[in-house]
Amino acid sequence: MTETQRKIGLLACLVTIVLAVLDTQIVSAASFPIVHDLDPDHGVVDISWLASAFSLASAAMLPLYGRLCDALGAKRVFLGALATFLTGSALCGAARSIDWLIASRALQGVGGGGLMSVTMVVIAQLKDPGEKKNKGAGIGGIIGGGGMAVGPWLGGFLADHASWRWAFYINLPLGIAALAAGVVVLKLPRHTTSRAIDFTGAALAAAFSTALLLITQWGGKQYAWTSPQILGLALAFLGALTLFLRRQFTAAEPILPPSLFRVPELRLGFAIQGLMGAAMVGAMYYVLVYLQLARHVNSSAAGLYLIPMAAGIMAVGVATGRLGERGWSERTFVLSGSAVTTAAFLLLATTGTHTSLWQLRGALLLVGLGFGQLLGQLIQLVQQAAPGHQLGVATTAIRFFQTLGMALGVALFGSLIDRLYDGPGDVGSLAALRGAARTAGVTAYVSAMDTVFLCGAGVMTLCLLLALRLPKARPVAAERQPEKTLAA
Template sequence: MTDTQRKLGILACLVTIVLAVLDTQIVSAATVPIVRDLDPAHGIDKIPWLVSAFSLASAAMLPLYGRLCDTLGAKPVFLGALGAFLGGSALCGAAPSIGWLIASRAVQGIGAGGLMSVTMVVIAQLAGPGAKKNKGAGTGGIVAGGGMAAGPWLGGFLADHAGWRWAFYVNVPLGIAALATAVVVLKLPRPATGRSVDFTGAVLAAAFSTALLLVTEWGGKQYAWTSPQVISLALAFACALGLFLRRQFTAAEPILPPSLFRIRELRLGFAIQGLTGAAMMGAIYYVLVYLQLVRGISSSSAGLYLIPMAAGITAVGIATGRLTERGWSERTFVISGSAVGTAAYLLLAATGPHTSLWQLRSALLLVGLGFGQLLGQLIQLVQQTAPRHQLGVATTAIRFFQTLGGALGATLFGTLLNRLYDGPGDVGSLVALRGADRVAGVTAYVSALDTVFLCGAVVMALCLLLALRLPRTRPVEAKPVEEPAAV
């Protein structure tokens, strides 16, 4: 590939990452017009499935995508994932009912799981001959983080000014352009033949991750933690996880090879990424809830407060990318990012009912500066360290652990918040309180929220401790296996 072809290929990958990540958040800001248009009588009860169907399908496919990349090659898997995402987006935009929209979101999620992981494999393989650093992978992580922060605002903007269907239709022309570009310019290595795909392991991975995500989605919300539904799902998760682990140690070509966890950088990188996913989702979600419940800011306007976070992620990502090219180690930025993230959460823990909104913006900027270092450098660290023939499974694994960590973090933080709240009614009724009850409720809520943010600081401090255990020596990039053909 020429240098121009490589740049076009990376651009196509970055566009698809933005589209996929935006769609994980974009629906949350468009729920009201969706319900009003498709099912004003009963649609509100089905809204959680619009988010769940997408996230469940996306997470369930991640381990399989990694193995398919290492078996079939990254290009056909990337094109297939992008095609599924575009088809799901078109079906979502044309949805005549809530049920149709939920099913289409699942199709879209199947494709999005690949776009948020396989693209990183493609970018890694697009590194020029003799390249010392996979700068594109770090950029992809930064773009993903920025898209996560910008999603709620963009969803609200499209819903208010163009109609909720354009939150999905906007993917189609951009996605088609990226698809055409990828078909024409990408010429990627084809793995050696004779390798198999452990579909049994993939099914078990999908089963335990789906059960876990449903427990975190339903527990304490749709159903009580002690309800038969949640207990059954928890048992299903435990059984599927046990079978999955057994399969990984017995399969000839495991979907998530245990050998990866024998590499210190990968083992620690996966753990830090999972904790980072939990902390980042907590920062985004609970700041938005605070702005709406305590400060009375609309959902679309609240999304604007995440712009400093997105700006911090982008700015620090560009800076760290250039510094690593000059010889700075990934370990340095993982440590620095964890420390800054800890400080950001401590600043958020000082939030009160009347805290200056500029102080809140400053805290979110600090959040972005911390997570921006982690999102880019952890992916780069994993790809620099992973054996070349396992690049796909290692790259998708880090995204898989981030997804599971985000789900667990949101649930644990939410449960802690509800238990700590000692005001009138419960957290859900806070918006309806008036007068003295409103003042007491807001005070109790903010006090509980500050404790949640302190727990977020503890999570980031744990990331810092793990980061300090990373080897000081720079990981040696693995030698490529024989890859005789390009597709």
């Protein structure tokens, strides 16, 4: 590929990352306008599925996408995922019922899982042969993190000033342009690896990840933690996970090869990414709840408070490139990012019912500065350490572990809030309280929330300890044998 083709290909990849990340968040702020339009009488019952259908389908497909990349080539899989995502977007925008919209969101999620993982494989293969580091992977991670922060605000803005349908239609012109660019300019290598695909392993991975996500979606909300539904899902999760692990040691071409975990950078990188995912969802979710519950900020305006976090992530994206040229390694960034994020959570843990909102913005800026270092550099760390013929599975695996970490973070932090809350009624009835009862309830909730942020600091401290175990230097090229490739 020429230098111009590389730049066009990278731009197409970055556009698809933005679209995929926005669509995981954008619906949260537009949910009530959607329900009011499609089914004002009964739609609120299914409102959670607008986000869940996307995330469940996306997570279930992640392991399979990695193996498909290694077997068929990243270009084909990237274009297929993008086409699927755009088809789902068009159907979402044209939806005439809640059921239609939920089914279309699931189709969107099937494609979206590829956009957030396969795109990173494409970016890695777009790296100029003369580049020592894959700067594109860092940029992609940063843009993805920024999109997570901006998504809720954009969804609220479109719902308030245009139509909720534009939350989906906005994908089409940008996505079609990226698809056309990918068809024309991408010329990527394809390793001469086996084309065998372990669909049994992929199905088991989809089964246990879906069960886990449903547990976190329903547990303590729609069903009690000890209900037959949740206990049944827990048994299904354990059974599918056990069969999946057994399959990975016996399959000829496993979806998640155990050999990856023998590489320290991959083993530790997967663990740090999962823990970071748990902490990130806690930071974003509970700050938004605090603003709406304790400070009476509406949902659209609450999303604006995440902009300092996005600004921090973007600022780090600029700084890491220059610091990398001066000798900072991925290990250094992971250590620094973990330490900064730990400090940010400790600051969030001091939040009270009358804390200055500027202090809160400052804490979120610090969160962005910490997460920004982790989001881009962990991907680069994993891609540089992964064997060339397993680049696809290694890249999608790190995204898969982040997804599972976010699911566990939602469940564990939510359970912790429920247990620590000692105000009137329960957490679910807080919005209905009035007068002195509401004041007492909000105070109790904020106190419990501070403990959650302390736990987030503990999670990031564990990330810091794991980062200390990363090898200080690794001659990547020496560990990879030259491999024959085919133009895809």
